[in-house]
Amino acid sequence: MAYWDTSCLLKLYAPEADSLSFKAHALHASTLTTADITRLELFAALRRKEAAGDLHNGGARLALSAYDADVAAGLIAVTGMNRQIVERFEEIIERSSSQAPPIMLRTLDAIHLAAAIVSGESEVVATDKRLREAAISLGLAVYPPP
DSSP: OEEEOHHHHHHHHSOOTTHHHHHHHHHTOSOEEEETHHHHHHHHHHHHHHHTTSSOTTHHHHHHHHHHHHHHTTSEEEEOOOHHHHHHHHHHHHHHHHSSSOOOOOHHHHHHHHHHHHTTOSEEEOOOHHHHHHHHHTTOEEESOO
């Protein structure tokens, strides 16, 4: 199993240039793991795509329903916010900002990394440069490989 950041899960539900490679990577996993904040981020990203004309009218809700169905079917495991994640989040922010040079993580990215660690994942699927850099500094593998 691997932890999937929202931006990469989005590629499974809305066509992007590199969607096929991420779909192929997802097929190799029995279950994908993500955080409960992903659904909110995913809906916002899908609505932006719909508003920009990249998805047909109603496509955001349709894609979100497909995500919900995958969660219900157990294809995606969702890690809920809890005290462990909050504690790990604080550690990640401290560690990332104390490095030289510091990795200036955004709040939601640090929550994703905390959820990945608490879930016991060893790989983070992400394209965001800072999130990937922080994941590597925490000893996690990243996909796509550096």
